[in-house]
Amino acid sequence: MGLLKDWDYVEQAVRIPALAEVIREALIRALFVRDDRVLPASIIGDLNRLPPVTVKVKEDGEVRKLIRVLNGEESTVSLGLNAEDYHFFRTQLGVGRTREFGLTMRPRVLLTYDWIVPEQRGVQLDFTAYAGVEFAEDGHRAIAQVGALWKRLYDDALAAGHLVPFVPTVPLDFAIGDAVCGDAPFGSFRGGFASYVNALRTISPYGHRARIGFEEVANNGTAYDLLHASIPLASEFFVPVAVALRLEAKPGARKTLTYAFDDPAKVSIALDKVSRVGPGIQWVHLTDAVAAKTLRPGPAEAFAVQVSLGTTATGIAAKEKVVDAALAGFKAKTADAPNPFDAPAEAYRKTAEAVARALFVGEVRIPAKSFGDFAGKVRAFGDQSAAKAGIYGSLGSTGIVSAFPSFSAPKDRIKVYDLSKGVRAIVARIPGAAFTGRLTHLWEEEPNFLRRMALWREMKLQIDAAHVVQPLVAP
Template identity: 45%
Template sequence: MGLLVDRAFVDSVTEVPALREMIRESLIEALFTRNDRVLPREIVTVLSREPSVTVKVKSDSEVQRLLRVANGEESTVTLGLPAEDYHYIRRQLAISKDRDIGVYVRPRTLTTHPWIVPPQGGIAVDVRELSSIEVDPKGHRAVAGVGATWKALYDESLRAGRQVPFFPLVPLDYGLGDALFGDAVFQSYAAPFRRYLYGVRSFAYHARCSRLGFEEVPNHGTGYDALGLLQNSMSEFVIPVSMAVGLTPRARVVKNLVYQFPDAGNIASALGKLPGSGRSLLYANVYDAAGWALAHPGASVPALVLELGVAGAPTVVAAREKALDATLAGFTAKTTDTPPFYDAEARAYSRIGERIGRFVIPGYVTVPVAALPDLLGKLREVGEDSTASLAVFGAVRRTGTVSLAPAFDSPKEATKVCAISRKVWTKVQAIPGASYLSRLAHLWSDDRMYRARLVVLQRLKAEIDAGRVVEPTIPA
């Protein structure tokens, strides 16, 4: 269901007498793989539950009614369902007095894997039809339903003469809401996604409309606000229905520059100079040969690729390109006529995501650019140990860091996914300044500051979702 539920469940399971002596990492693996040879039957039962019903919603008011039904404030009659569906839902939810019914939001696309603890009955909300997109007439921002895809927002912004300033790190067909209740990572060369996220319209557990942030102006200058704190765990506190994101003017010229490098040492050296050059970029993507072939079907490169988005007036773009050529000395080839995969037709873009979605992506690794050769070497070792070929997707930030999403061509079996994620975690621990964003690594981590942040979230959860309707805790 979510990080807080997973973390609380793992902590509580360690108190079970039969499991008290197990090493925490082994216990997490047993829970993730549903190992019934190790776990008591009651725990396996909890891990095997699924939502009682899945409801597709088409408007904010339908989400509101679902929450009122879950709270016992309204009957399922108010859902306006045909008789057959109405009786089915009542039977599946086993509606009765004092019966707790949870509400969960289903992500459109997952990069990695679901959380360990599945929804415990209740209502799963399919938000794919909350897909409206409204671009402000002034062009400064857009209000989009959480079910709208990033690609749809990108295309709609182009039609309005605007530019979406954030891009997916992995070429998957994400919904915008996947950055709030999934594991999608959006960013630009200049900033993370939260810099462009103005506000989120949502419903709290009591079915009242709640807003985090502002829709007209960004609020990232106000400090560590609730929007930034809850962004990656939004669905554990409220049910998001739409978001306001910033847009930028579409430049007269947008050029996609593709530089090929013979090895990791050369590209790391070039990337080390990029932030200091002061050049403004839309994106700076990194691929290995396999990753490039997946994101650009039919194209092939010998080793490593750096893809830069440069925008501006014609003379400005020409000057920037010349300066970048000098800064990135060491590349062996360059092309300027390869379009970014963002510009692909919607169906072709979706097919790219479908191909990549078959791979096991355990998480995201962020390191200083100087450590890129070491990281690539360690990821290749993981691939060899797991007998799985490796493809790499990544993006560089102006801060001098690079984030990679390693994709392994391996069956998406729980044991394989857990083993690969554990190997990546072990390798990353040996790289100074590295971090690993992973749903399993969140449970392995014993970092003091990280645990302190979780305590803050747990206290907020108790206040914001007092009714335990949104992503509830595990019933006794």
């Protein structure tokens, strides 16, 4: 995601004497929106620079070779390019001059916004053509190359008798790799994306194939759990090329229930109660009227809660009763709604395109009991900002709603920044809530957080001592 790179850039920028006078938040804003009234032209130049070369990866050996070339271990001749590409590659990268190269993974779809500091001189990797999926013969495990579409994985898994337990809270047409190098919000009722990752197949900053974790089994008791700690930042330590995922058996019976609520207080209480219902729930998604209109045709209630059940054929009726009781207070219920993720790929893609038109600022994690309060405040904030607000959310068994406010606004960086700041102000007034958007990582000044980020930065410098994988950049 380039998060460490952005954070380090800001940390270094605030120490530049000429910029030290600018308060941190104003400096972050100036960097984010590329404000040439605040920043020197050289910095603006750096921020507007794009990676000069994009490589479309077809096999992981290409990435290995590329890393060895960038590390100076192999000549560009070994890339096997034709004369024209060879010349382009060398001139664009400035091979032969005294400069360092880096490489960065390009997510297929970004929910929120691009990072502040782009890759300065190196190569951008495009994994859209590296999209294979392989299922274990007699087990519930898949290995998905990072370019594989989530929707394809989901459909293929169902056909093979498995269930992909995690679904996107905001239904965009994400690739699996977007969860490790982008911001794809995968999750389920029982856990986040990381809970379902057994291993990452990566290419190390030295060009070796390095597996983090174990493809067939959990990684308990094998020294530090570097896998799960690093998943949000994995693409800054290694180049992940495939993900070994833990799937589940396709349940004997599945059912999607939709409950409509018109009262924010009632929906909050209902969400808290349903989060206490045990296994059998695959996911619980919630939308306000704005989001619901984008996802589903027809009239939309103030709030809709969709619950996906999956259990034995004989047990599903009992589970539905339990969910009905927990969601008491609903205005209407639809028990025969199709599972939105079972839709044909083309229909899913069309919905995703409609959803992607909105501007997203990132994830807000909020106790279920406070969801109604949050939704009201976001709506009012959107109205004030002339950007109609909507909310996509999913509920976890911990009682936390992972909410993604969306705004009908042009996706320019100034708007993104101001709306993010507004959401942060709302979240700060709600106990137990956290805004985890990328900008929060730059704004946050809590000492423990700064210490943790500093440790991550040191670990990056140790693991990527070759400065190849999204190398840190000084302003």
